[in-house]
Amino acid sequence: METATKSARSLVGDLGVLRREAGMAMATIASLADDELGRPTRCEGWTRAHVVAHLAQEADVLTGLVTGEAAAPADLEQAVDGATARQLAVRLEQAERRLAAALEGLPHGARTETVTTPCAGELSVYALPALRTAELIVHHHDLDTTWQWHEAGTDAIVDAIEICVLRLQGNPESPGLHVVAREGEEWTVGDGAVRLEGYYEDLLPFLAREQVEDGLRHDGELPVLPPW
Numbered sequence: 416m417e418t419a420t421k422s423a424r425s426l427v428g429d430l431g432v433l434r435r436e437a438g439m440a441m442a443t444i445a446s447l448a449d450d451e452l453g454r455p456t457r458c459e460g461w462t463r464a465h466v467v468a469h470l471a472q473e474a475d476v477l478t479g480l481v482t483g484e485a486a487a488p489a490d491l492e493q494a495v496d497g498a499t500a501r502q503l504a505v506r507l508e509q510a511e512r513r514l515a516a517a518l519e520g521l522p523h524g525a526r527t528e529t530v531t532t533p534c535a536g537e538l539s540v541y542a543l544p545a546l547r548t549a550e551l552i553v554h555h556h557d558l559d560t561t562w563q564w565h566e567a568g569t570d571a572i573v574d575a576i577e578i579c580v581l582r583l584q585g586n587p588e589s590p591g592l593h594v595v596a597r598e599g600e601e602w603t604v605g606d607g608a609v610r611l612e613g614y615y616e617d618l619l620p621f622l623a624r625e626q627v628e629d630g631l632r633h634d635g636e637l638p639v640l641p642p643w
Contacts, residue, residue: 420542420577421539421541421542421544421545422539422541423521423522423541425541426518426521426522426541426544428570429541429544429545429548429574430515430518430519430544432544432545432548432568432570432571432574433515433518433544433545433547433548433551433571434515435568435571436548436551436552436555436567436568436571437511437515437547437551439555439562439566439567440470440551440554440555441504441507441508441511443555443558443560443562444467444503444504444507444558445504447463447467447500447504448500449499449500451463451500452464452467452495452498452499452500452503454559455559456557456558456559457556457557457558457559457624458554458557461557462495463558463559464495464498464503465491465495466554466557466558467503467504467506467507467558468491468494468495468498468503468506469491469554470507470510470550470551470554471494471503471506471507471509471510472488472489472491472494472510473488473547473550474507474510474511474513474514474547475488475510475513475514476488476533477514477517477532477543477546477547478510478513478514478517480530480531480532480540480543481514481517481518481520481521481526481530481540481543482517482526483526483527514547518543518544521540521541526540527540528540530543532546534546534582534643535578535581535582535585536581536582536585538581544574545574545575545577545578546578548571548574548575548578549574549575549578549579549623552564552567552571552572552575552619552623553575553623553624553643555567556620556623556624557624564616564619564620565616569615572615572616572619573600573615575619575623576594576596576602576615576618576619576622577602579619579622579623580592580594580602580604580622582643583604583622583640583641584604584605586641588641589604589605589640589641590604590605590608590609590638590639590640591604591605591606591607591608591609592604592605592607592608592609592610592611592638593607593608593609593610593611594611594618594622595610595611595612595613596612596613596614596615596618597612597613597614598614598615609633609634609635609637609638610633610634611631611632611633612631612632612633613628613630613631613632614630616628616630617629617630617631618631621637621640622640623643624643625637625639625640
């Protein structure tokens with residue numbers, strides 16, 4: 416995703432997309448009981464408690480990028496130690512509110528035009544809602560509940576695909592990919608050696624988690640992607 420595709424003009428719509436996905440993720444997380452927190456997730460070695468705590472920490476990291484008041488996240492094990500489902504949900508809700516307030520203030524004067532993010536490299540500050548949307552969708556799926564990729568909004572899935580592509584473009588270990596959405600868009604990573612084709616809902620699972628959906632089509636053997 417070229418950073419120019421996200422701007423102050425697109426911010427209102429991007430924040431609306433983000434709010435929808437944050438609301439869906441919060442609804443799932445708020446429904447978890449204490450005895451469900453320790454269940455394994457699709458993130459190897461992480462329980463649901465780890466995923467929820469990580470989402471809260473990442474929200475605060477992005478808030479710090481906007482405000483210039485960045486702070487190192489606490490140790491993840493310490494963050495989940497002894498915490499109840501309700502406590503973790505409240506922490507995440509509060510972190511989302513802080514991030515939303517920071518992002519909503521951008522039209523009144525961004526502190527900087529670009530920021531360096533932990534997982535996607537240098538981004539326009541106006542691309543942060545898309546990055547957060549991608550994080551929410553991927554980790555919502557990681558929780559391994561009844562929620563599925565296709566329940567995310569179409570705009571949110573496209574944002575997540577573009578963030579995944581941008582992340583791969585910035586990683587020298589990424590294979591060459593030519594990503595073709597049947598809805599019309601195309602993206603290239605490296606030399607574009609391997610063609611991936613499918614609908615949005617087929618492409619995102621592979622780009623984010625190497626999950627192969629029935630509708631995904633590819634030339635030759637599927638490559639190994641660097642981890643998220």
